Amino acid sequence: MQTPLTSRVFSGLNVRLESVLVLLGLALAMAIFAPDFLSLSNFLNILLATAVIGVLAIAATFVLCAAGLDLSLGSVLAVAGVVSGVLCVNLGLPWFLGLLGGLLAGGLLGAVNGLLIARAGIPAFIVTLGMLSVARGLALIISDGKPVYGLPPVITFLGQGRFLGVPMPVWIFLALVVVFHLILSRTRFGRYTLVIGDNEMAARVTGIDVPAHKIRLYVLSGTLAGLAGLLFAARVNAADPTAGVSYELSAITAAVIGGTNLFGGRGTVIGTLIGALIMGILQNGLNLMAVPSFYQQVAIGTILVLAVWLDRVRDRRRV
Amino acid sequence: MSTLLELHNVTKRFGPVEVLKGVSFSLEAGEILGLLGDNGAGKSTLMKIITGIYSLEGGEIIFSGKPIPYPQHNPREARALGIEMIYQDLALAKQQDVAANIFLGQEPTYRFLGFWPMIDKAKMETAAQAAIARLGARIPSVKYPVGQLSGGQQQSVAIARALTFNPKLVIMDEPTAALAVREVEHVLDLARELKRQGISVILISHRLPDVFAVSDRIIVLRQGTVVADEHTAQTSMNNVVAHIVGAH
Ligand SMILES: Nc1ncnc2c1ncn2[C@@H]1O[C@H](COP(=O)(O)OP(=O)(O)O)[C@@H](O)[C@H]1O
Numbered sequence: 253m254q255t256p257l258t259s260r261v262f263s264g265l266n267v268r269l270e271s272v273l274v275l276l277g278l279a280l281a282m283a284i285f286a287p288d289f290l291s292l293s294n295f296l297n298i299l300l301a302t303a304v305i306g307v308l309a310i311a312a313t314f315v316l317c318a319a320g321l322d323l324s325l326g327s328v329l330a331v332a333g334v335v336s337g338v339l340c341v342n343l344g345l346p347w348f349l350g351l352l353g354g355l356l357a358g359g360l361l362g363a364v365n366g367l368l369i370a371r372a373g374i375p376a377f378i379v380t381l382g383m384l385s386v387a388r389g390l391a392l393i394i395s396d397g398k399p400v401y402g403l404p405p406v407i408t409f410l411g412q413g414r415f416l417g418v419p420m421p422v423w424i425f426l427a428l429v430v431v432f433h434l435i436l437s438r439t440r441f442g443r444y445t446l447v448i449g450d451n452e453m454a455a456r457v458t459g460i461d462v463p464a465h466k467i468r469l470y471v472l473s474g475t476l477a478g479l480a481g482l483l484f485a486a487r488v489n490a491a492d493p494t495a496g497v498s499y500e501l502s503a504i505t506a507a508v509i510g511g512t513n514l515f516g517g518r519g520t521v522i523g524t525l526i527g528a529l530i531m532g533i534l535q536n537g538l539n540l541m542a543v544p545s546f547y548q549q550v551a552i553g554t555i556l557v558l559a560v561w562l563d564r565v566r567d568r569r570r571v
Numbered sequence: 572m573s574t575l576l577e578l579h580n581v582t583k584r585f586g587p588v589e590v591l592k593g594v595s596f597s598l599e600a601g602e603i604l605g606l607l608g609d610n611g612a613g614k615s616t617l618m619k620i621i622t623g624i625y626s627l628e629g630g631e632i633i634f635s636g637k638p639i640p641y642p643q644h645n646p647r648e649a650r651a652l653g654i655e656m657i658y659q660d661l662a663l664a665k666q667q668d669v670a671a672n673i674f675l676g677q678e679p680t681y682r683f684l685g686f687w688p689m690i691d692k693a694k695m696e697t698a699a700q701a702a703i704a705r706l707g708a709r710i711p712s713v714k715y716p717v718g719q720l721s722g723g724q725q726q727s728v729a730i731a732r733a734l735t736f737n738p739k740l741v742i743m744d745e746p747t748a749a750l751a752v753r754e755v756e757h758v759l760d761l762a763r764e765l766k767r768q769g770i771s772v773i774l775i776s777h778r779l780p781d782v783f784a785v786s787d788r789i790i791v792l793r794q795g796t797v798v799a800d801e802h803t804a805q806t807s808m809n810n811v812v813a814h815i816v817g818a819h
Pocket residue numbers: 585588590608609610611612613614615616617
């Protein structure tokens with residue numbers, strides 16, 4: 253038996269070597285073939301374009317690690333956006349109530365997901381598929397089907413402002429990556445998330461309150477989706493009830509490309525960051541090379557399947 | 572000797588199936604009890620009631636002189652009381668490493684930046700290494716995912732987890748089923764060692780010679796009832812087998 257190369261090289265961060273190599277290879281290829289790829293401002297563009305999906309992907313990572321699934325991320329994103337838009341613009345409340353309202357709306361919908369999954373025992377696929385539809389409907393109802401324009405300056409600063417030349421959404425996204433990477437890899441909360449996804453019985457017999465933990469996970473997922481919704485609305489200066497359609501699939505794709513086990517028990521937030529960057533760089537580079545977006549979709553889908561296939565091959569080799 | 576565990580008329584059903592039909596027995600501190608019975612007799616279910624995985628329907632269980640409060644009883648409470656169990660399927664998280672499994676649910680933490688509790692990996696790995704060494708088990712590294720270890724090594728991890736926090740009662744559900752001969756001897760030695768330390772053991776096994784080798788007393792469960800409760804020295808394998816298959 254020998255230690256797999258990946259865990260020897262990146263044991264500190266628990267990141268798959270393959271993901272890093274793909275990321276570097278892709279960046280190198282783009283640097284050679286795509287005009288203007290190699291510049292600080294383009295690099296920040298990539299991060300900015302990745303931030304919203306990236307925040308959702310952090311949520312997806314936690315839920316997938318626990319062998320759960322949250323298909324409602326994109327719809328919850330929209331609800332949070334329009335709730336804060338309606339609170340700030342239509343009702344004229346101060347900006348912080350708008351932010352708080354958006355986050356609470358996301359957390360609340362997450363709590364509903366969690367309760368139905370952990371207490372009522374309905375499969376996560378069904379519950380969150382239902383929520384995908386319900387939350388989208390709620391977003392349209394709350395906003396009367398129209399985008400809310402004219403968000404308060406403090407909120408738009410979070411989407412459009414810069415600090416030290418770096419866009420605010422990038423700061424927020426990277427801060428979340430660091431914090432949630434530590435939570436998943438170093439805290440009991442993260443450990444129990446992985447163990448529940450690995451073997452729920454192992455979690456139960458060692459005294460972990462599995463249903464309570466699952467509920468917390470879906471609340472976290474909803475709250476992060478809410479935050480993503482606020483960032484998105486802030487960036488485009490409009491709370492759009494149709495925002496974020498199918499974003500949950502991109503988020504799950506980023507997590508899985510980054511090494512998260514779709515069936516639970518393994519995953520890291522840094523890995524997910526790499527997964528999201530692979531997708532971001534691919535899109536950005538192909539855009540710069542003026543490759544039509546249809547091809548980008550083919551490329552991302554192919555990478556997703558390749559990532560999982562690589563995993564299979566390696567797992568088989570291990571045993 | 573003092574009585575550690577008393578079961579009075581414990582009943583349990585899964586839907587229409589009455590799995591336990593009024594089970595009563597008691598266990599002294601430092602006693603090794605062999606629990607025998609055919610497949611489906613209800614042994615694992617009974618033990619999972621003691622560890623709080625299931626609640627009971629009727630009856631009462633007294634541990635260390637206090638009634639266990641059902642249905643609130645749960646695995647966390649059981650561990651706090653000093654009840655540990657090595658499960659038949661081991662209940663290990665296969666993608667997590669050895670240290671993580673041994674300390675599951677009781678990870679040592681330190682305060683990162685002075686306020687943020689984080690798992691103390693270094694401390695955990697050292698302690699896990701020591702726990703494995705105490706068992707005389709050989710594991711390449713406590714950083715290995717448990718799923719990459721052999722059956723016997725995985726068994727050692729499950730045992731180490733059960734022994735880490737000074738239990739009063741250790742329940743072993745078929746601990747030798749997947750083991751090589753040398754490893755079986757280890758488990759039996761371990762049961763004797765626990766007894767020497769005053770820890771009670773309930774040993775469930777299909778291997779009668781093992782049970783006869785280490786137990787003080789033997790209980791036979793048949794279709795959810797206790798059909799024999801005898802001192803090991805005063806019974807025979809033939810007699811016990813007859814009870815198991817219902818020939819009495
Ligand atoms: N969770 C469960 N749900 C329904 N029936 C169960 C469950 N667990 C065990 N049983 C049934 O209870 C009976 C006793 O099982 P068990 O306690 O595992 O027996 P043993 O450990 O003695 O082989 C069996 O008929 C089994 O099918």
